[in-house]
Amino acid sequence: MKDLKSQASRSTTPGKGGLTPEIQSRIGHQLRAMYDDVVRQGVPDRFAELIKKLDAPGATPHVGHEGGSNDNNGRD
Amino acid sequence: MPLTDSLRNDILAAVPSLRAFAISLSGNADRADDLVQETLLRALANIDSFQPGSNLPAWLFTILRNLFRSDYRKRRREVEDAEGNYAKTLKTQPSQNAHLEFEEFRTALDKLPQDQREALILVGASGFSYEDAASICGCAVGTIKSRVNRARSKLAALLYVDGAEDFGPDETVRAVIGGSGG
Numbered sequence: 001m002k003d004l005k006s007q008a009s010r011s012t013t014p015g016k017g018g019l020t021p022e023i024q025s026r027i028g029h030q031l032r033a034m035y036d037d038v039v040r041q042g043v044p045d046r047f048a049e050l051i052k053k054l055d056a057p058g059a060t061p062h063v064g065h066e067g068g069s070n071d072n073n074g075r076d
Numbered sequence: 077m078p079l080t081d082s083l084r085n086d087i088l089a090a091v092p093s094l095r096a097f098a099i100s101l102s103g104n105a106d107r108a109d110d111l112v113q114e115t116l117l118r119a120l121a122n123i124d125s126f127q128p129g130s131n132l133p134a135w136l137f138t139i140l141r142n143l144f145r146s147d148y149r150k151r152r153r154e155v156e157d158a159e160g161n162y163a164k165t166l167k168t169q170p171s172q173n174a175h176l177e178f179e180e181f182r183t184a185l186d187k188l189p190q191d192q193r194e195a196l197i198l199v200g201a202s203g204f205s206y207e208d209a210a211s212i213c214g215c216a217v218g219t220i221k222s223r224v225n226r227a228r229s230k231l232a233a234l235l236y237v238d239g240a241e242d243f244g245p246d247e248t249v250r251a252v253i254g255g256s257g258g
Contacts, residue, residue: 035201
């Protein structure tokens, strides 16, 4: 049993409300233009800073544990 | 999943489209940024529940969409302030004609029922698949498809009906040209 009818009945029917393919693409175009205008503004500083700040939790366990003689990870 | 550097970068990379989604939904730039901020805080607070390898943008959009929904009920009235405010967010000021067309589109979009508007934006602008949009909205794929179709038909009816006033602002232009002395 194939479910072809849902695919077949779309796109070919200009349908109610005068939704021709041309109008449909015009709507799509305007929608993306509106959206992309904002996307192009990038990341406002406020959010970049927010994420940076939260990344550094108040008490980082940054104890002086350096100088381990064993873990030479192939640096050098 | 802990907040690794790469995850943090991925979240940052999603911010521009989160803002676009928030502005498209709310029509209000200030409120949109508040929504994005709250989304980020919530996402970072719940980062452990994010499944590595799953769709991060979809996860973030889901949070934002749910926040907007609960928020929307509270302050419905402010939305009416939308149109003028939105224009302020544009960096590149469109030409006058394009601007009018844009305002019309924005106004028509605001007239859609919220279900239809969010479905159309997710699929038509954010570029999510029907499946992702369905999971973001917590409904069936078929429901998303029909919402998108209804949204398009309605926009078409609002914007491009036969005989609609599709004329340019001739009088305005003439007034500007004629009235520039002095």
